[in-house]
Amino acid sequence: MAKYSVLIADDDESQRNVQKLVFAEVAKALGAELKIDESADSLETRKCLEEKAYDLIIMDNEFKDDSAPGHLPGIALLQIMRKSGPNADAAAVFCSGDPYDTLKPMAEKYNAVYYPKAKADAEEMTNMYVRLLKK
Numbered sequence: 001m002a003k004y005s006v007l008i009a010d011d012d013e014s015q016r017n018v019q020k021l022v023f024a025e026v027a028k029a030l031g032a033e034l035k036i037d038e039s040a041d042s043l044e045t046r047k048c049l050e051e052k053a054y055d056l057i058i059m060d061n062e063f064k065d066d067s068a069p070g071h072l073p074g075i076a077l078l079q080i081m082r083k084s085g086p087n088a089d090a091a092a093v094f095c096s097g098d099p100y101d102t103l104k105p106m107a108e109k110y111n112a113v114y115y116p117k118a119k120a121d122a123e124e125m126t127n128m129y130v131r132l133l134k135k
Contacts, residue, residue: 002032004133005053009038009045009074010060010095015117016040019058019095025126030133041065042072049077053086056132059112061096061103075106082110091132095120 008019016038027034037052039045042063049057061074072080078094081087094107097117107114113128 002030003035004032004055005035007037007039007048007054007057009048009058011040011062011064013040015060018120022122022125022129025122026129026133029126029130041068042074042077043068043070045077046072046080049081049087050085054090056129057087057090057092058095059092061094061098075103078107078110078112091135093128093132
């Protein structure tokens with residue numbers, strides 16, 4: 001059985017739970033075992049990205065720890081991740097509810113799929129994640 005490692009980085013627990021439901025379908029579709037790590041703030045996300053290699057990373061932009069020293073938005077974490085470390089080449093989906101028009105081109109510039117939360121469709125997400133994990 002294939003094994004994949006996934007990081008879901010989002011400060012909203014309900015969003016992380018939705019992603020985990022989608023990944024249950026992904027595991028079935030791939031006939032694989034998924035190890036899912038979660039992070040709820042930017043500091044924890046950065047630590048995860050520096051310490052462990054993932055097959056797929058789902059990342060939000062706005063974390064609620066913005067008053068914490070060292071806080072970074074998700075787009076900055078994506079840029080740092082791409083420069084070096086165990087996830088420089090990992091598949092990534094930038095899944096954000098932020099209304100900024102600049103996020104899509106920035107995410108794509110750093111080799112991530114941009115997927116707005118507003119259009120979240122479980123079947124579409126499942127198919128996208130399966131494709132990304134099969135690469």
